[in-house]
Amino acid sequence: MRRLFITLAVFILLGLAGFFALTDPRLVSPAPEIGTLPAPNVENGKLLFAAGGCASCHATPGQDDKLRLGGGLALASGFGTFHVPNISPHTRDGIGNWGVKDFVDAMATGVSPSGQHYYPSFPYTSYRLMPPKALADLFAYIRTLQPVEGRAPGHDLAFPFNIRRVVGGWKLLYFDGAPFRPDPGKSEEWNRGAYLVQGPGHCAECHSNRNKLGAIIQATRFAGGPDPEGKGFVPNITQHEEGLGKWSKQEIAELLKSGFTPDFDSVGGKMAAVVRNTAQLSDADRLAIAEYLKSLPAVQGPPRPAKTGS
Structure with a gap:
């Protein structure tokens, strides 16, 4: 019985170690190399902001100014309720303390500056097609907007979806981090x-x-x-x-x-x-x-x- 218990404990420990290794954010969604980027094009960032409909989700609900990106919108789903975060340039409640690499990593890999997975309710599965230069332009435009105070509530998700590490398994199955590649046979x-x-x-x-x-x-x-x-x-x-x-x-x-x-x-x-x-x-x-x-x-x-x- 003692040997069986030890064997079972070893298998559990190995399973946990494998889970944490395979769901490591940098393993399942490695950060792109951004190199030295040219000066950002704020006008292109503004165009991408419109194309992406960023204000539709991130604007603070209940107010007319769609450029106040204080977040807070509740997104219901079969997994629970996601709350859209503040992405205004506020240094405490938004992304005002982020660098360009932090923003590129978040958008292209779904990984936060603290090294945690973002849930794919944030559509980085599409944004990963954008090259670092375009993402840097978008970030530069967002930084021109008004800082908005206040943080959105945390997500309200059922178990096991409330464990962010589980997202690493989802990424192993479904996340393709390849950037957009033009088709030379098309116009x-x-x-x-x-x-x-x-x-x-x-x-x-x-x-x-x-x-x-x-x-x-x-x-x-x-x-x-x-x-x-x-x-x-x-x-x-x-x-x-x-x-x-x-x-x-x-x-x-x-x-x-x-x-x-x-x-x-x-x-x-x-x-x-x-x-x-x-x-x-x-x-x-x-x-x-x-x-x-x-x-x-x-x-x-x-x-x-x-x-x-x-």
Whole structure:
């Protein structure tokens, strides 16, 4: 019995050691080499801020100034409630004490300056496509905004999801840290659109169905699915007939500018906030996004829930 107990204890210790080794933040999401970066381009950072819709999540709820990035928005999920953090330049409550490398690591690897995993409710799975120079530009723009006092509440998650180290296992399964690589066989416009959609725009994060661990199901990427917060259904944006198959490139670009569909309807809900951001992009960038979306294969997404009531 004593030998059995010792053997069991050894296996438990080895298992714990293996778990901590395999889920180490720098092992599963190594930091990119940023080298010596040129002076940041604040205007490009402002464009990326709009493309990424940063204010939609990080602006303090209940006030009109969308550049007050005090955080606090509650994001409900099947794992619990995530609270969006303060990313204003406040030196105590925001990211005012961060350096460029801290910001690049957070955005590209999902690792905090203290060396902890961020939960993938923060879409670093898309932002990792952005090169360090672009992330440095974005950081420079955020630093021009007003510091906002106050911290968001901590996340309210069920066990075992409240153990951040578990995110390391999720990253082993689903996180690809490779940056964006242009396709030499495609046009410059297509590559620009692919970068904006896949990277800063992180469109797949909402417009894709997810598995039980919260990872995007690649077979139905961009094909819509239940809203991650459990409120409604996010539409298909592939070339399927239930998606954008009948839309022209110009009609997609127009929606991103004005919010109007080809049927003269207007978008609402979360997409209205997206349009407020994409309207700040150039016509060329909106057309590039449309060019890329028109190239997506037609994929049928999960069925919409049946409507109830009369």
